[in-house]
Amino acid sequence: MVRLKDIAARAGLTVMTVSRALRGTSEVSAATRERIRALAAEMGYVPDISARGLRTRNTGLLGVVIPTVIDPIHARMLLALEEQARAGDFDLLLAHTLQQPEIEEACIRRLLGRRIEGLFLLPVYRLAPEAPIYRELRQRGTKVVLVGHPAPFCQDFPSVAVEDLLASAAVTRHLLALGHRRIAFLAGSPTSPAARERLEGYRRALREAGMVADDRLVFNAGTEIEDGAHAALRMIDEGVRPTAIQAVNDLVAIGAANVLLSQGLRIPADISIAGFGNILTSEYFRVPLTTVRQPKYRLGLAAMELMQALLRGEKGESRRLPAELAIRESTAPPPALPPVGGGEAGSAAHS
Amino acid sequence: MVRLKDIAARAGLTVMTVSRALRGTSEVSAATRERIRALAAEMGYVPDISARGLRTRNTGLLGVVIPTVIDPIHARMLLALEEQARAGDFDLLLAHTLQQPEIEEACIRRLLGRRIEGLFLLPVYRLAPEAPIYRELRQRGTKVVLVGHPAPFCQDFPSVAVEDLLASAAVTRHLLALGHRRIAFLAGSPTSPAARERLEGYRRALREAGMVADDRLVFNAGTEIEDGAHAALRMIDEGVRPTAIQAVNDLVAIGAANVLLSQGLRIPADISIAGFGNILTSEYFRVPLTTVRQPKYRLGLAAMELMQALLRGEKGESRRLPAELAIRESTAPPPALPPVGGGEAGSAAHS
DNA sequence: TTGTAAGCGTTATCAG
DNA sequence: CTGATAACGCTTACAA
Numbered sequence: 001m002v003r004l005k006d007i008a009a010r011a012g013l014t015v016m017t018v019s020r021a022l023r024g025t026s027e028v029s030a031a032t033r034e035r036i037r038a039l040a041a042e043m044g045y046v047p048d049i050s051a052r053g054l055r056t057r058n059t060g061l062l063g064v065v066i067p068t069v070i071d072p073i074h075a076r077m078l079l080a081l082e083e084q085a086r087a088g089d090f091d092l093l094l095a096h097t098l099q100q101p102e103i104e105e106a107c108i109r110r111l112l113g114r115r116i117e118g119l120f121l122l123p124v125y126r127l128a129p130e131a132p133i134y135r136e137l138r139q140r141g142t143k144v145v146l147v148g149h150p151a152p153f154c155q156d157f158p159s160v161a162v163e164d165l166l167a168s169a170a171v172t173r174h175l176l177a178l179g180h181r182r183i184a185f186l187a188g189s190p191t192s193p194a195a196r197e198r199l200e201g202y203r204r205a206l207r208e209a210g211m212v213a214d215d216r217l218v219f220n221a222g223t224e225i226e227d228g229a230h231a232a233l234r235m236i237d238e239g240v241r242p243t244a245i246q247a248v249n250d251l252v253a254i255g256a257a258n259v260l261l262s263q264g265l266r267i268p269a270d271i272s273i274a275g276f277g278n279i280l281t282s283e284y285f286r287v288p289l290t291t292v293r294q295p296k297y298r299l300g301l302a303a304m305e306l307m308q309a310l311l312r313g314e315k316g317e318s319r320r321l322p323a324e325l326a327i328r329e330s331t332a333p334p335p336a337l338p339p340v341g342g343g344e345a346g347s348a349a350h351s
Numbered sequence: 352m353v354r355l356k357d358i359a360a361r362a363g364l365t366v367m368t369v370s371r372a373l374r375g376t377s378e379v380s381a382a383t384r385e386r387i388r389a390l391a392a393e394m395g396y397v398p399d400i401s402a403r404g405l406r407t408r409n410t411g412l413l414g415v416v417i418p419t420v421i422d423p424i425h426a427r428m429l430l431a432l433e434e435q436a437r438a439g440d441f442d443l444l445l446a447h448t449l450q451q452p453e454i455e456e457a458c459i460r461r462l463l464g465r466r467i468e469g470l471f472l473l474p475v476y477r478l479a480p481e482a483p484i485y486r487e488l489r490q491r492g493t494k495v496v497l498v499g500h501p502a503p504f505c506q507d508f509p510s511v512a513v514e515d516l517l518a519s520a521a522v523t524r525h526l527l528a529l530g531h532r533r534i535a536f537l538a539g540s541p542t543s544p545a546a547r548e549r550l551e552g553y554r555r556a557l558r559e560a561g562m563v564a565d566d567r568l569v570f571n572a573g574t575e576i577e578d579g580a581h582a583a584l585r586m587i588d589e590g591v592r593p594t595a596i597q598a599v600n601d602l603v604a605i606g607a608a609n610v611l612l613s614q615g616l617r618i619p620a621d622i623s624i625a626g627f628g629n630i631l632t633s634e635y636f637r638v639p640l641t642t643v644r645q646p647k648y649r650l651g652l653a654a655m656e657l658m659q660a661l662l663r664g665e666k667g668e669s670r671r672l673p674a675e676l677a678i679r680e681s682t683a684p685p686p687a688l689p690p691v692g693g694g695e696a697g698s699a700a701h702s
Numbered sequence: 703t704t705g706t707a708a709g710c711g712t713t714a715t716c717a718g
Numbered sequence: 719c720t721g722a723t724a725a726c727g728c729t730t731a732c733a734a
Contacts, residue, residue: 001466003711014721019713027719044487049464050401050410051711054726059401064445069426069433078420082447091461094415094445096433110442113400115352136395354727365705370729378703402727405710 002045011039022047053115062307063093063111063119065104073296074122077147080300081120088308090117097124105133118143118307123154125191143310145303149193150318158316160302164194164276167292167323168201169208171246171274174290174325176209179333180244180272186221186231186256188248195223195248198276202246217242221252228255236263243334247275253289268332277326290331293324353396362390373398404466413658414444414462414470416455424647425473428498431651432471439659441468448475456484469494469658474505476542494661496654500544501669509667511654515545515627518643518674519552520559522597522625525641525676527560530684531595531623537572537582537607539599546574546599549627553597568593572603579606587614594685598626604640619683628677641682644675 004022008015013032021028021036022045053059062085066074078094085092093114095107104124111119119137121144129152137144138156146159175183185202188195203213217240221231228247232255235242245260247253253275257267265271277291302319309316355373359366364383372379372387373396404410413436417425429445436443444465446458455475462470470488472495480503488495489507497510526534536553539546554564568591572582579598583606586593596611598604604626608618616622628642653670660667 001711005711015711016713016722017720020720023713029719032719044491046460046463048405048466048711050466051405051726052713054399054402054405054711054728055713057726069420069429070423072421072423075420075426078445079447082420082445086446086458086461091465092445094429094433094443095437096430107437109397110437112397114442115399115401140395352727356727366728367706368704371704374729380703383703399727402710403729405712405727406729408710 001048002040002043003048004045007036007040007043007045010043011036059115059117060090061093061114061116062090063095063108063114063116064122065095065097065107065111065119066122067099067124068096069094073294076296077300077303080297081304084301084304088304097122099124101126101131105131108133108137112140112142116142118145118311120145120147120303120307121154121157122147123151125151125193126153127191129153143307145306145310145316147299147303149197151193158306158310159318160299160306161318161320162194162294162299163320163322164197165201165204167276167325168198168246169205170201170325171276171290171292172202172205173209174327175244175246175272175274175331176205178244178272178331180242181211181334182217182242183244183246184217184219184235184240184242186219186228186245186247186252186275188221188223188252190220198248216240221248221256223249223251225251225255225258228252228257229259230255232256232259242271244272244274244331247273249276250289250291253291257289270335272331272334274331276323290328291326293326295321295323352399353391353394354399355396358387358391358394358396361394362387410466410468411441412444412465412467413441414446414459414465414467415473416446416448416458416462416470417473418450418475419447420445424645427647428651428654431648432655435652435655439655448473450475452477452482456482459484459488463491463493467493469496469662471496471498471654471658472505472508473498474502476502476544477504478542480504494658496657496661496667498650498654500548502544509657509661510669511650511657512669512671513545513645513650514671514673515548516552516555518627518676519549519597520556521552521676522627522641522643523553523556524560525678526595526597526623526625526682527556529595529623529682531593532562532685533568533593534595534597535568535570535586535591535593537570537579537596537598537603537626539572539574539603549599567591572599572607574600574602576602576606576609579603579608580610581606583607583610593622595623595625595682598624600627601640601642604642608640621686623682623685625682627674641679642677644677646672646674 004015004018008018011018018036021033022040049060064078064081066078069075069078082092093111093116097104097107101124119142123146131153134154144157146154146157149161150159185199187199190196206213219231219235221227228251245256247256253273257273260271267273274290277293298321302321306316355366355369359369369387372384373391400411415429415432417429420426420429433443444462444467446462448455448458452475470493474497482504485505495508497505497508500512501510536550538550541547557564570582570586572578579602596607598607604624608624611622618624625641628644649672653672657667
């Protein structure tokens, strides 16, 4: 490894002069500056950022803690983040939590040892109102940008999140506008604020339309394709026959759609399906879905902007990004006017 | 930030004693060790890894340079890598190249400044036999594990890659065994060794079956869904009517499949489709595809093993990982025995 | 078992 | 414009 010292020796100058010449800072005669620069290039000098950081107290490191990079939404967000980081002359340390609190804690602790200047945190959501590592981050005054919805245990960090509630309500309103009156909802995990917001958006839209949100139309699914399939089967078992289904995400929607198609139902002729878009653009799935396009890349940009503000010592304001409804041929008016009222679960209508 | 010095002051001891106590190294009285430990915990001490590294000359950092983390294959590989890295007490610096040589060079240079101990490199493939930054890596003796196929400009680095040629040949043999004699190939970018291997595997299998690989059945596609669609349209335009299609990857296959389905063809009744699996398990696409399952996670593991060997100062042996053919209902015997011989492009039969 | 001195590669600071 | 000195937080090497 070539060090400043080595260049200084070759140049017959002090380390300091070389350092200054290379940084272009301070006044150094143009002549020597060029000479040093050439020499450094020739010798393949690469400054040691850690050593510099030791002295200047800035490491130029940002941490990203993410459930898993396999999630396409998160991956796109990460891409944006990394591009922005490089532009701002930061390097990115990546760590996965696999949605496990212990791993999350270990990750964060390691990153703290790296003296990261800021942390992008996609939290592992828990119901508990407190989490020790989050408390520690607060005490340390670590600059944290939460990428996701705030929850009790992480409330006081500035955050960037999608307007899930509004977007979900828009989906429901879209279905209502088409004439659907019996809309089932395949819900996600109750520990996930995003999933909860989506359920709440559905309920709010129903209420605003003067209807009663019937819980017999809400099925606990999860986040995976299988979860959607199981939920759809349960729905059929229970004799519930909605004219439309709204799912907490694309995967769940696809799982449900596959089940329905295998039952001989046609989409959207017999039943409409809508939900949030998590994978690809879902246009490439041959299951017709009307989806909410999530602003993945913009989420990354917004997160970085917030971080920049924090790094400048500002307060940093949380932001909610709108999501856009991508209406496709997957949703259509209900096949026939559903019976109004009706007592049994299957025909339980909002009204 | 709490430093060793601070703990030492509070404990009435030297920095050295504290350092030793915390590391558990050397002989320190069990009593003081516990006392120091407790004190450190209470004060929230986190050792500064960079400072330590400055002294010990190991940074505990590994770099990953990747086209984009959006690619599901790469994302899974990255996940494995990160998990392994953490297990080995390394942190991971992530950088994207976006497939652009200049960005790649900039990334690598930055990582060198971080004094990474090793670099996982998913190269930006170019046809040129030399690339300056690769030469520099060689000269520096940086420990590099190539994740991908070797190419002239990066030949001398140890690598981990999938047995694309063999896997591709297996696909073709599978189609041949079903009785297909007119198999089209939708090829990828010629700069990508993996794509080239896949084309070569197809050709080899045909030759081994005593057939002539007819280039009129090979269409340049690319890597995206749209590329597959365009290639399929071109194929149809040129009047080529294969009984089976083999694609360089899943996306291309899906693009082609969508076009064929929209033309009223049924899969696999009228035409069979097979290729490499890049997205999800493609089981969830309602386009029937027989695919090659790529050992994404094992690729990550193997890369890390290779890196460990390099770090131990060993030579490090390149490895090729086999890929498994996932046969599904997407491939079936050809609808009718194709005409043997035949002069025009459309019916151009092998042998 | 504990302490002292020195140094890792860089830059802040003050002096010339 | 350039140099000398000290320091960032930690650990190695040697001394007590």
